Amino acid sequence: MDIQILEGVFDANEKIARENEVLFRENGVLAVNLMASPGAGKTSLVSRTLELLSGEMGIGVIEGDIASSVDAEKIRSYGVPVVQINTGGACHLDAAMIREALVHLDLSSLDLLIIENVGNLVCPAEFNLGEGLRAMILSVAEGHDKPLKYPLMFSQSHVLLVNKVDLLGMSDFDLGTLQETIRRMNPGMVVFEVSCRTGEGLSSWAEWLRKRVAEYRGGATG
């Protein structure tokens, strides 16, 4: 006997993601799902973004790691609310983990919530968290061919930060090739060239993010 099912494997996650999305909407919090490989500079970017924006808006951070709270300690030193999620081996955050973490945050006091996903270019792209913005980092040391190897994340993200551009002269990384690949794969993607070490390009990123937060809050209240 054949039984029709038509049930998505990620349906359970999608349902919770939509509930998270409603919470973010109601509280006017732009949630940013920040994804990248291990060592690409996620925590550095969060730190730099806090330095540039935490004086003018309410920012919270969720730190996703397989284990340890090293990153959360670092971020906590900026005086913003931080929730650490240890996935206990899982290679990505999912919507239910975010829902649990949100209990520990006062969303009404926030404008921006940065969710640092687990370091991985594959799995996080499959799991919607209910975020308003998907951001990813590619660092120069990883090479310009990564979009073709990890197409899902590069095709689903709204913004790409090419980090460690201070290393460009020491590598074979070709920015032109990367830009052309991105243009063909995800033409709407916004690209910033930054260095979290030297600070290069970060003011443009902060300016852009400031506008996205204002837009999101405008949309949420009006």
Place this chain on the structure above:
Amino acid sequence: MHELGVTESIAGIVLRHAEMNGARRVVKVNIKLGELTGIVDHYVSFYWDLVTKDTIAQGAELNFNKVPVVAYCGKCREEFRIQEYDLTCPRCGELASDIISGREFMVESIEIE
């Protein structure tokens, strides 16, 4: 990379529906899998035996219906299959407005006894 968790989700869906329909045994599971997802069917099949051990789905055949990545060109009003993740329309050279398939991942149907 998360094929184990994904396989557990599939088994959960399959067993729930099989039991609802009073199955003694699940013979076959038809899964729709888009080529843009990062899921490797080989590993899902590998974990399947592990995950369904001692259940009524043990030994069921997994059948993957692969869905190609297809985009829509708003200018030509035509669909085209994407190669190498390049959204350029082969006819007019413009970039496609939408990806219309390739992200599917669902349990379509099961065959039970």
